[in-house]
Amino acid sequence: MSNDWQRFFTADRPHAVRRGRGPGDRSLIVVESEDGPRLSLWEAGRGTVRPLDQVTSGDLVQAVLSSDGGQILALHDDNGSEVGHVHATGLDDDASRDLTPDLPPYVLRGIDVAGRADRTVITCAAEDGFSLWLLSTDGSAEPQLLFRSPHEAWNGLVSTDGTRASVDTTDHNPGVRRFAVTVVDTATGEVLDRLTDGPEAPVRGVRFSPVPGDDRILVATERTGFARPCVWHPIRGTRVDIDAPHLEGDLVPLDWSDDATRILAVHVDAGIHRVMEADLESGTLRPLDHPPGAYFEPDVANAHLHLWASHYGPGSTVRLLHQRFDSPLRVLHTTGPDSAAVPVLFPQLDLDGVPFTSNPVRSTDGTYVQLWWARPRHAKAPGPLILNLHGGPNMVSVDSYHPAAQAWLDNGVAYASLNYRGSVTFGRRFREGFMPMIGDRELEDIEAAVRWLVAEGVADPDKVFVTGASYGGFLSLLSVGRLPGLFAGALAHVPIADWLTGYEDMNPALRAAWSSFFGAKPEDGLERFVRASPITYVADVVAPVWINQATHDTRTPPKQVRHYEEALRAVGGDVVVDWYSGGHETTGRVKALAEQSRMLGLVQAALRQQPWSQGVL
Template sequence: MTRNWQRFFTAERPRAVRRGRGPGDRSLIVVESDEGPRLTLWDAERGTVRPLSELTSGDLAQAVLTSDGGQVLSLHDDNGSEVGHVHATRLDGGASRDLTPDLPPYTLRGMDVAARADRAVITCAAEDGFSLWLLSTDGSAAPELLLRSTNEAWNGLISADAGLACVDTTDHNPGVRRFAVTVVDTATGAALGCLSDGPEAPVRGVRFSPVAGDDRILVATERTGFARPCVWHPTRGTRIDFDAPHVRGDLVPLDWSEDATRVLAVHVDGGIHRVMEADLESGELRLLDHPPGAYFEPDVADTHCHQWASHYGPGDTVRLLHQRFDSPLRVLHTGAPENLPGPELFPQQDLDGVRCRSSTIRSADGTSLQLWWARPRDAAGPVPLVLQLHGGPNLVTVDSYDPSAQAWLDNGVAYASLNYRGSVTFGRRFREGFMPAIGDRELEDIEAAVRWLVAEGVADPGKVFVTGASYGGFLSLLAVGRLPGLFAGALAHVPMADWLAGYEDMNPALRAACASFFGARPEDDVERFVRASPITYVADVVAPVWINQGTHDTRTAPHQVRRYVEALRAAGGKVVVDWYSGGHETSGRAKALSEQSRMLGLVHAQVSSDSHSNVK
């Protein structure tokens, strides 16, 4: 029987809904099209939906609306390199305008718009370090430097009236990614305060109060070892903490209500999401009624803290963004289902997918790990399996729609995705548990996951494949080198294969992160980088390898991939490389479908040619 697995890729679907900061209820919807991300403007007050077909350039997946709703801000780079300048593009047909023409090219690590002023802040990483800039979105003033540091500084935010800005800084603890929140006066650039919970517990900014004149900031703290909401009043030096001792796991703050009396948060326990609302006056924490699934997805190393996130609408409305492995993003208003945001644009389709289960397993040292997994429909006994490893490492796999997972399952291949040590939303100890011996703990977790899946009768021990992108691609290559015989093949997208060769070619933001993870730079301790590099173990690789690599990637640069491929071939290994013109991210449904078809062909060919067991 011919399977129509392509249906999981061909449906046009939203990737994110990002509400504008200004008056009214306008949102940018990021739509996954054949060619890549496209934008749609949703004006909920007027009940209109308008595809922004004239907006085709820039990093549209990270774009934001200006306060008047008349412009879109986005990073314009070279073919997905993630290095460029922020442009403002008018939605009335006007030309795109570079807002920072005199700055050297930079990587964006934060962008936020004032709700009631023509101002925005961007956080930049360049060769000279990290900086926070105040921009005039109407072109009336030149960019103003608010803060500069040689240490990591991310996630700049701006108050509703543009009087204050804040940024997550590491000046209090250089070289360690545990942030504090520093507030500056946008008129003078003077630092007004810094919220730090000490060297062990990071603090991250979420959003200034949406009420004009209210300079309080919603932040996430980790005084308990797990994320908790906190409201900080920097000019008064006061704070309200929601320690929630009865709640196990992270309680991640997402948004303020419009009147700044309530906070929306998601409780994550073992990877399962429960949406809650905190009342600032009573201190009450209330669980909202909603179906199982994911309600936000962290993206800690990009322009925004989350790829997509639930948020407040007007008045008392809670606008929940909901996904599952088998169900694309939709909007639920305070628990009442509502199509997003017009059936003519996003028809609700029954894709007949398979839901993933969540299980807790144990690593070699007893550490609890969360594993998503699913069998193909009507599977009888163990079958071939693909183990997916997310990137980051400080990211996480949530219960969100995954056409690749559904394609594997539709083709008789079991699927699993592991949240290994280094993943977020499992507390600080787990998030930092992979450092500084990069790869060691992750490989223990990966091996534990494979053995559990084999013992449970899900996976055929001789037909287990490993895949991932970025850091997940790195772990895929490292696994077939340091765990030879465990996998029947590796499918690595934009991997880091040689940390030493890749370090100097990284964009500055990634170089700083790399040094933080390793606890050193290559010149300080070269052996750490050698030990962590898949190229070190090419002589031990027995499984075939496929690598999918972008030519303009500044995170995992092409040069280090070429070195790995040459070394593996010289050692007698089997490796196939597919190059594409672009950066670190796959762009568009058509390319994703092509890559999935390629992987299916490689896996089916390997399964057909090799039936011996690899697990002893």
């Protein structure tokens, strides 16, 4: 086996570029280095990029700049546990200050900074529920509680002048993951208004107007069943909806221009991205000129709505964050619909990767799911294939760069990534299509994808492997239990293997989410949790199983993985668990490369019919 594939892991890979809210034009660049995320400061007006090597602590992937641009705000936790406190760290020193020293440890579910005031809001989830706090980063004021609820509340935002804040809440519909946007006065905590489109249609906050004194807020609504931008004025009680009835699929709002006259959005049609700009004064909606690829990636259960997203720069500038399966993130510059996109940051690396194709696949009940796939270069016959299942479940596989995908292809293994029911950007019905019988619809979609790949001559039916992280790891384990014989092996990263034990140990934010997805807590819906648990089906597993599990993970806790390992081994299953010190996310190129090498060895062993538990050379 050649080591040429390692080139896909060895270069520094940008994760995100996140523009600061304050005056000027400063942006944080998050890059995956050898040993984890590292930050740099991009000052586009000066054309400079400065490494922030002194800032090494905290969840740097979710970090933001303070309003004055002089501090990094990030959650500091215990070895990746995602439970801790937000700290402020100066750009020019490594002094770190806890901004909420008197609060019990919490999970961060939102952080936003006022552009023209020393104000930051954080959304916290703890054992006593969900809360929204107003912080002063210079230490001049104590943390102020703005909102508290026993029900899910995420994604707190703050207005540019710091006088208003919003949070996505479920008080209007407790126990159901369909948010409304609640706006409060930061001086008093008084609720000023709430925007809801009824119990069926969620509303999510995106960003307050960048103009000081302008109380309008950009939100995403789903009145039609698909995401659409809406500009809401909570004080006046007015709204402007961009319905775009001529478009099929989601139109996801990302940002608005510094003068608050234009909205940047991405139309997602069957997984394909098309960036558009809405002019609020003329009412026009026009596509921008850009190359094929992905321009944002939705997130779930973190401090931001997106892992990375295109956004506005100063004036009429649009910064398109662009990726493809064969091309790492780069920043393209354009000034509107009539301007060609020009690279300004991270010139595209020529790593000689393989581009991917998107295809619709008809599932068991006739629902179409979307599949990204690629054959190894020069492949002429069906061969081994890796089917990747993204996490979430309310996340999505977009046309973005994946070193692992290219590594498999470089080693003669085809690769596919499935957007099963539960994925976002395909409308509300699709996103919620996995509930409340967790796993049932997803397995139908997975089986349909494998059948399609075999029928198209991409995969040898006896050499298909399944992999995924988090919820994708859970589905990998569930697949080899409930679809025995379909897969030649499962490679599961930080999975849920036993929902009952996992629910007891996971952090409070996740417990609230999963009781919503299941439509019940374990004591009220025991049969649903048992049916969805891979541990229930260990006696039916015939394929080898590898699990890569973290010691401090509070999303997919360690104990439930140990239970699964013991149960599968007790019935004679071929199972291997590799443990690493850390939390839910794998960080650092060195570790990612080691994990990929491990998986390549396991797949090669399986193709030789060598049991994994006997050791893989």
